[in-house]
Amino acid sequence: MGVAGTAQPFQLPRFYTAYPARLNPNLDAARAHSVPWARDMGMLDGSGVWTRADLEAHDYALLCAYTHPDCDAAELALVTDWYAWVFFFDDHFLERYKRTGDREGGRDHLARLPLFMPAGGDMSGVPEPSNPVEAGLADLWARTVPAMSRAWRERFAERTTHLLNESLWELSNINAHRIANPVEYIEMRRRVGGAPWSACLVEHAANAEIPARIAGSRPLRALCDAFADAVHLRNDLFSYQREVEEEGELSNGVLVLETFFDCTTQEAAEAVNDILTSRIQQFEHTAFTEVPPLCVEAGLDPAEIARVGAYVKGLQDWQSGGHEWHLRSSRYMNEGALDGARAAARELAYPGASGLGLSGLDVRSLFGPPAAARLRKHAHAPGRVGPAAVPEIEMPFEVTLNPHLPAARDGLAEWAERMGMLRAQPGVPGSGVWDAALLAGFDLALCAAGIAPDAGPDELDLGARWLAWGTYGDDYYPAVFGRSRDLAGARAMNARLGLFMPVDDGVPVPPARDALERGLADLWPRTAGPMAPEARRALRAAVEDMLESWLWELGDHVQNRVPDPVDYLEMRRRTFGSDLTMSLARIGRAPAIPAEAYATGPMRSLLTSAADVGWLVNDMFSHQKEIEFEGELHNAILVVRNFFGCDQQDALRIVADLASSRMRQFQHVVMHELPVLCDDLELPNEARAAVGELVRQLQDWMAAVLHWHRNARRYGEEDLRRRYRESPWTE
16 A cells, blocks of 8 residues: 555654444445446546556545445446546646646646536537546536536536636646645635535435525535545645655645644644644534534425435545545555554454444544544633734735825714714613724724725725724624623624615615614615625625624634634634725725636635735734633634644744735735736736736735724723723733
């Protein structure tokens, strides 16, 4: 097993394997089917990529028999063909385009593949396949989609397209000799690594199609993301030697952490395994605490609930089965790993413990570091942390302030008073979160003036008031709902606020009952009124994402749970309101960038890297306020401290390094990826100019966020002691 003749670059860590792998009894039939199918598609001798011996050694039938243990023979054969196809695509792309650096040829190859995935399922208009990848996809699509709904077909086609197209991102990084930062890597690995695609196949193989109305929900999204990350990070550990040392790949999690932390390969491998463990535990946490309430709230019927349960079980089977296959496949570095797993199984105190598949069950992994990591998430005790010495933050963009700032300050003070934000809400304990002096010190108009330096006075007023509304809500929810653990009240508040954001004209809204409702009732028609329906939906989604993320924070507080680091960083963009505040600079401006551009990897990287710079800055400045004075659990410094077991200063350094790496990524995307994207999409001059304007707006946004944090009286220790009288942990 494994790569012969060369020393392994690190010792495989002990994996968290809490579930046994089971083997589908139809394995032999799938093996017998796989070789002739691949030969018929042109994937074997003569392809220049695989021989029959290669395919048999890879044993994708064994992978699928482990990852889909309960499906029948026909379904197992279909799924096995899908995996043979996707691995062939990967190796074919490597030989034809990655090794030669032929990005243009790779782009043309990828551009044809969506033609073989018609959402309607009618294959009559599909072109004649010109290579084994196209032939395999055409055959598989025709055999797969009849059993599934159109919503599933569209979702699966989208994930397949992402899986294929992001190979260009890997190729671009190889050509640029660039190693991604950890956040960028996790996100892009999902798109190119294929586990979300595998999750769609779980729905098919387990007869567990997710109801369309919950497919995009936070619990299902978090479940799939955690599943995907665990699959990919496990693969990175096993494939490091082949990918990095033999193929020159730069897209491997071990290499990414080795570079980011400037540590040894073994240390990076252990860190990757720690993240892998955390992601599996996040999957378990989501399955037990978020999915059941979702089923109730969405009103699923018993059959739909059963399908959701089968889907969760199918993803769990995939994790344990995928690990078992990695121990055996010749594609990977696994020398001695299977013997070690078998020895661990023999230590278990029940008959047959060393049997086939039980190397995927090691009860020792329920104790030791995995158990300690799980316990540590729930064991945080509040206390004094002191001010964080925020390091010099890399900011290559100058802040420019809108000349209408003085008037905006005056207007914001009057508006907040009129909305009722500067006094307690009648009958609502804890709701007196602001007064006039606090609002003046926060100086939210200053932030708005930097975000939109060229806006007219009305637009600036609107931007400042949105910032005030969001910041007031961010303070209000933990004060009113967090201290009382009133999740039901927070959900009811979210539902009420949704009534004040109609997408269609003429829809009545109820009378406002409190400051949050009055503020939104005032802001929404002034902002959304001139917008097209699609733009209104996007604005509403940005607000709803922020409101939903506040419920996620409250849920962690009920459980006293410091979040998983990956889940935290992705939710933090929402709790910070990044999408909402970034859009403030675009109020009243017609979009010229096509929707297809926003769906691409480069555009997503542009937006998320900028968003991360903003909230990472906030977490560094707000650490003492949140952790010491407010008893918060959601701050990057605390999350890093908790995950790595390091002290506050080391955690601060890691957070600052991450902010710098995200800034460098933003600049890399602007300089290298956006020009290529514009050429690939053949954007007209108007759209290219709009992309340039978007870049400038994001630069203004990042510069304004940092400038505001340096000047607002919201985070300094003296301001905190005045606001909260004194720290509850004064020494």
